[in-house]
Amino acid sequence: MTASIDLAAHPLTNWTGEHGLPDYAAIDQADFEPVFEAAMAAHLTEIEAIAGDDAEATVDNTLKPLELAGEALSRVSAIFWGLAGADTNPHIQALERKLSPAMSRHFTAIAMNEKLFARVDALWEKRDRLGLDGETAQVLEKTWKGFVRAGAKLEGADRERFAEIGARLAELGAAFGQNVLKDEAEWELVLDEADVAGLPDDLIAAMASTAEARGHEGRYVVTLSRSLYEPFMQASDKAEFRQAAYEAFTNRGSLSDETDNAPIIAETLKLRDEKAKLLGYPTFAAFKLDNTMAKTPDRVMGLLEPVWERAKAVAENDRKALGRLAADAGQNAEIAGPDWRYWQEKLRAERFAFDEAELKPYLALERVIEACFDVARRLFGLQMVERPDLKGWHEDVRTFEVRDGDGSLRGVFLADYFNRPSKRSGAWMSRLQSAHKLDGGDMPIIYNVMNFAKPQTGQPALLSMDEARTLFHEFGHALHGLLSEVTWPSISGTSVSRDFVELPSQLYEHWLTVPEIMQSHLRHVKTGEPMPQDLMDKLKAAQDFGQGFATVEFTASALMDMKYHAGAPADDPIAFEAETMKMLGKPDAIAMRHRSPHFQHIFAGDGYSAGYYSYMWSEVLDADAFEAFTEAGDPFHPEIAQKLRDNIYAAGGSADPEKLYSAFRGQMPNPDAMMRKRGLLTEAGREI
Template sequence: MNPELTHWTGPQGLPRFDLIEDSDFAPAFDRELAGAEAAIEAIAANPEPASFENTVAAMELAEDGLNRVLSVFYNLVGVDSNPRRQELQRDFAPRLADYSSRITMDPRLYARVKAVAQTADQLAPQDRRITELALRNLTRAGAGLDEAGRKRMAQISARMAVLTTEFAQNVLTDERDYVLPIPDDRLAGLPDWLLRAMRAAAKERGLAGQIVTLNRSLIVPFLEYSQERGLRETAFKAWAARGSGDGAGGAATNNLPLITEILALRHERAQLLGYQDFAAYKLEPEMAGDAQTVEDLLMQVWGPATRRAAEDEAKLTAMLRDDGVNGPLEPWDWRLYAERLRQREHDFDAAQVTPYLTLDAMLGAVFDVAHKLYRLEFEAFEAPLLSPDVRAWRVTRDGQLMAIFLGDFFARPSKRSGAWCSALQMQHKIGKGQRPIVVNVCNFTPPEQAGAPAFLSWDDAHTLFHEFGHATHHILSDVTWPSIAGTSVAQDFVELPSQLYEHWLEQPAVLDAHARHFETGAPLPADLRDRLLAAGNADAGFSTTEYLESALVDLALHRGAPARDAMARQAEVLAELGAPGAIPMRHATPHFAHVFSGNSYASGYYSYMWSEVMDADAFAAFEETGDIFDPETARRLEDTILSKGGSQPADELWIAFRERMPGVEALLRGRGLI
C-alpha cells in the first residue's frame, strides 16, 4: 500500500498528490476498511463495562486511517474525475454503505453507547454532546430495530449508495460532454471578457473559435448577453436537460428511474423507523424541526417574491415586444431582458464591473475581510496539489497555525459543477491535536492564456465569498472531537457562516479597497460602485422564485407517499403554486444534485433560506455598532458560533450570539421584496 495515502508527507502536512496513483486507492481502501472494521469490532466486543473512553471516545478514533484515504480520494473525484476514479467510486460506495450499516446497526455497539448515555450528565459538556449525537445517529440508522428491520435498512443503505453515485456521475457526464460552438457571425452582444472565456473553454478542449459549455460561469452570462435568441434557446434547453435522458449522454444518463427508486427507498427507511415520511425523519434533528415549519417559512417569502417577479415579467415582455417577438417571454429570454432592464433602471451594465473583479483582486478582498474580523494572516506556499492550478495558503493568527487553505477555482471538464467547501482534515484536540486542511472549490472560467487575469462576474464574486464563509467555520473551529468540528452542524445552520460572509462583499469600503481594473489598477469608480450596489436586488423576484420552486419541490417529493413519477409531481407542485412559466426551477429534479447525489440536502434545500433569515440578522449586529468590522461583535460571533462547530444545538448557539430568534422581515428587506 502507498503509505502516502495515510501518512501525508507533503509541505505543511498535505498529501503528496504527485506520489499517488489511481492504482493506489483500492489496496489502501481494502486495508484501512479492514482496520476500521477491526477497531469497531474491538469496541463492540469489549468485555469491560461500557464507558465514555472505551466506547464513544474510541469510536472517534477508530476510522482515522480510512478517513484519510477517503478524504484524498473523494476530493480528487470531485475536482478531477476520470473513468478509473468513477469505477472505484462505484466499487467503494456499496462497500462503505455495508460497513456503515453493520456499525450503526450493531446491537452490541448500540447497547454500549446507550449505557454511556445513561450517565451522560456526569460527562464534560463536549463529551456529553458527542455521546448524545452518537446515540441519536445509531437510533436513526436503525440500531434499535429487530433483526429483520436492521437487515432491510442495510439493504436500503447499500442500494442508495449505488443510486446516488450513479446520479452524480450522470449529471457530470451530461455537463462534461456538451459543447455548443458559436459562429463568429453570431457573437452580437457578448462582452469582451465573456468572449475571452468562451475562447479559453474552446482551447481547453482543443477546439477553434468560441464555445458555450454547461459551466454556470459561462452559460449564465451567455444567456444574459447573447442577442441570438435561437442560440440562447439551444443552450438553455441543454442546461435544463441534464440528467433527464435528453441531455448530452442521452438515455444512458437518464436519472429519472434512479430518482423514483431513491424516493421509494427514503420513504421506506423513514417508515421502518416509525416516521410518517422522509421529510419528518430528516427534519426532526434540524432547527426547523418539521416540514410544516419549513413550508410556512418558504410561503411567507413566496408571495412577495412572485409579486415582484410578475411586475418584472410585465416589463420584460414589453421589451420583448419592442424587439418584434410576439410570443411569450421564455426562460431563455428572462436573463437577457432582465440585464437590459437593470441597465435601463439603474444605468448599470454588469459588463462594466467585470474588468475590476479579477480573481486575485477578490481573493485579496476575501483575505482582508478575514484579517479585519478575525486577525487571520495568509501566506501562499508551493506544494503538489490536487491539480496544477490549485493554490495553497498557510493561515495563521498571532504566529499560530490556524489552518491550511486550498483554493481550486477554475472549471475543467473533469470537475463536477457548482461550488463547495470540503476538508481534507478536520480540526480536533485529541492527543497532540490537529488543525484543519480546508478546500474551497469553484467553477470559474479560467483565463484565456496562462498568466492572464481571470475575471469574475458579480455572482462569481459572491460565490467566492460564500465558500470562504464555510472555510471560516473550519479555520476557527476549536473543539475537542472531530465529529463536531467545523461545519458538523445542523443542515439548516451550516449555511449561516457562508451567507453571512457574502455581506462584506457588498460593502463600499471593501470594494473601494480591492476592486481594481485589471489593466490600469484604477479603483472601481464610486458612481459605478453605487449603481452596482443599487442594482443588486434588481432581479430579486426571479432569483427568489427560482430558488423557492426548487425548495418547495424538494419538500413535496419527500412528504407523503413517494412519487412514482417525479416529473409529474414536480409539475403538480409548480402548478399548485402558480409558478411563472418563464421562471423554471433553479435545479430541476433530474439534475438536482443537492438532493439526489447524496442525502445531506434531501428535504433540506430550504436550509439556504432558513440560514438567510439568520445571516441578515447577524450582519445587522455589526451594522448596529456603526462598524462592519466591529472587533467585539466579530469576537462574539467566533466565540458563540464559528469556533463551536456542533458542540451545542444550533438554536443555543444562535441565541448565545444574538440573544433572540430572528424573523423573516430582515430577509425580505435584504432582498428588496418589501
C-alpha cells in the same frame, strides 16, 4: 491483496507532506481499492476492540476511541472523494460506483454492532450522572442519535433490509451525479466569430479558451457551466442560441437515454420512504428534519410559502416590465425561459444605467481573493500566506498557510477555482482533515472548489458579481472549518445541523459589498483605479433588482424538495414535478434553479434531501446577524467580531444552534430581515 498494504506507510494514509499534507504526486490510483479494503478492515478491528471491552462503558474507553477510530479510512476517503468531485476520470468513476455501496455497508455494520451500541446506549442512559461538560454531552447525544438513526434498534429482517436500502441508495446517488457530469462534460454549443459579435470581451475570451481546451481552436464554445451559461444567456442577442443552451441546461441529467436520471429519482424516493418508515417516521422529510433547527415539514413550509407568494408577485411585476421592453424592441412574443436573463439585463441597464459588463473589470479573480482574505484579517486577525511549492491534486490548485495574528500556524487552505470537464458543477467546501483537540488533536486542512471560466493564458479571470459572492460564500464555509476550536472531531467546523451550516457562509457574503473593502480591493483590471463611487452607488441601487426571479428560482426547488419527501413517493417524478409547479403557480418563464434530473443537492447523495430550504433558513439568520454590525455602525466592530468568532465560526456543533445564535445575537430573528435583504418587502421602493 489487503494483507500486503502497510497503512502506516502508504501515501494514501500516511501524509508526509509539509504541514501534514498528502503527497499527491506519490499516489497511484490503482492503490485506492486495496487501501480502502485494508482501511475498512483496520477500522472494523478497532470497532471490535471497543465493542468487546468487558469493562463498564465510560467516556474514555468507549466514546473517545470511537471518535478516533478509522483514521486510515478517513484519510484515503478524503483524498478519493475529493478527486471524485474535483478531478475525476473513468477509473475513479467506476470505483466510486463500487465503493459507494461498500462504504454504506461498512458504516451500517458498525451502527448495527449490538455490543458497540449497547455500550453507547449504557452511556446515554446514565448521562445525567456522568458530570459531562456541555461539549461532551453534545457529542454523546449526537453519537447515540446517530446509531439509532442508522438502524441500531432494528431487528431481524428489518435490519437486513435497512442495510440493503443504504447500499442501494449509495449506488443510486453515485450514478445520479455521474449522469449529470456526463451531460455537462459532453454538451457544447460551438460558435463562430460572427455568432459572438457584441458579447463582452471577457466572455468571448472565456469561450475561446474553452473551445481551445475542447479541441475547437479558433472557435467559441458555451458549456453547461454556470460561469459560461449565465453570462451568455444575459448577453447573447441570438435567440436561437439562447434557446439551445436553455433547453440543454434545464434538462441536464436527462439529455439522453443513457443519462436519464428519472428512474434513479423514482427508486431513490421509494427507498427513502421505506427507510424512514422502518425507523418509525411517517415520511422521509419527518426523519431528516427531526435532527435540525426546523424540526418539522410544517415549520419549513411556514418559511417557504409566504416568501414564495411574495416572490411571485415581484416576478410578475418584473415580467410585465420585461415584456414592455421586449415589445419596444420589436419582440412580440411572451417572455419565455430563454429570454428572461437577457431582457432582465436590458431592464437593469435601463433602470440603473448599470450592467454587468461595466462591473466585471473590477472583479478580477485575484482582486476578489485579496478582498476575501482581507475581510478574514480584519474580522478574525487571520493571515493567508500562499505557498506555490505545496502542490494539490491538480495544477490549478493553490495552497495557503493560514496564520493567526501572532503568526502561529492555524491550518492550511487549498483552492481550486477553474472549471474543467473532470470536475462536477457547482462550488463547495470540504476538508482533508478536521480541526480537533482530542488526544493531541489535528490541524484543519480545508479546501474550496469553484467552477469559474478559465481565461486564456496571460489574461485575468473576470468574475460576475454572483461568482464573487460564491467565492466569499465558500470561503465563509472554509473559515467555519479553519476557526474551529472544539475538542471532539465529530462536532468540528461544519458538523452542525443542515439548516445552520449555511449561516457562516452566507453571512460572509455581506462583506464583499462593504464600501471600504470595495474601495481597497475592487480595482480596475487595467488601470488599477478603485471602483468609482458612482458605480458603487449603481451597484447598491441595483442590488435588489432581479430578486423576484432569483427567489422564485430558488424557492421552487426548495418546495419541490419538500413535496418529494413529505408525502408518498412519486412513481413518475418528472410528471410529479410538472404537476407540482403548476399547482404552486410557478411562472412558466422562470425555470427551477435545480430541476429534478440534475438536483444533485438532494439526489446525488442525501446531504440536502428534505433540506434544500436550509439556504433560506440560514439566510434569515445571516441577514439578522449582519444587522448586528450595521447597528453598531462598524462592519468590523471588534467586540461583535469576537462574539461572532466564538459563538458561530469557532463553536462547531458544540451546542444547540439556537443557543449558539442567541449567545451571539441575543435572540432568534424573524424572516423580515431576510426579506428586507432580498428587497421582497418592497419593489423599487413601493410596498407590494
